[in-house]
Amino acid sequence: MEKLFVCKVCGHIEFGSAPEMCPVCMAKSFTENPDAIMPAEKEGKEKHVPVVTTSASCGLIPGECKDVFIKVGSVAHPMQDDHWIQWVDLYINKKFAARSQFAPSSIQAATCVHVKKDTTGEVTVIEHCNKHGNWMAKTTLP
Ligand SMILES: [Fe+2]
Numbered sequence: 001m002e003k004l005f006v007c008k009v010c011g012h013i014e015f016g017s018a019p020e021m022c023p024v025c026m027a028k029s030f031t032e033n034p035d036a037i038m039p040a041e042k043e044g045k046e047k048h049v050p051v052v053t054t055s056a057s058c059g060l061i062p063g064e065c066k067d068v069f070i071k072v073g074s075v076a077h078p079m080q081d082d083h084w085i086q087w088v089d090l091y092i093n094k095k096f097a098a099r100s101q102f103a104p105s106s107i108q109a110a111t112c113v114h115v116k117k118d119t120t121g122e123v124t125v126i127e128h129c130n131k132h133g134n135w136m137a138k139t140t141l142p
Helices: none
Strands: 004-007 013-015 030-032 050-055 065-072 085-092 095-101 110-116 122-129 133-140
Touching (some): 050 122, 065 122, 095 110
Antiparallel strands (some): 050 065, 065 110, 085 095, 085 122, 122 133
């Protein structure tokens, strides 16, 4: 299995090797953790495994995007002051591409990332729940 490295400051995960600097928070301190991501079949998966869908066309930047839509859980995860989805990180071909960060007050655990139209390959999404850790899903760009 591929090695996982976790940023000690912001929790961002990198695949394969630790980068010199965290692409999210610029920290230079990673720790290897083979258990950083919850197994896909673990209890609670319905509310934590991201649901990732794509669209080959975009209404916001027509002709220039492929859209990746992400919601956390096939059953919507709670967004409460003591239990919420803190962020969603998106990778393209295992390279970090975007983070959506959430406060629990008025936000649903969902986001959209606008990917350049000529980009191809695999999308990986990792979400972080403050109580239940990191959960992952994958799909392929259209
Ligand atoms: Fe949770």
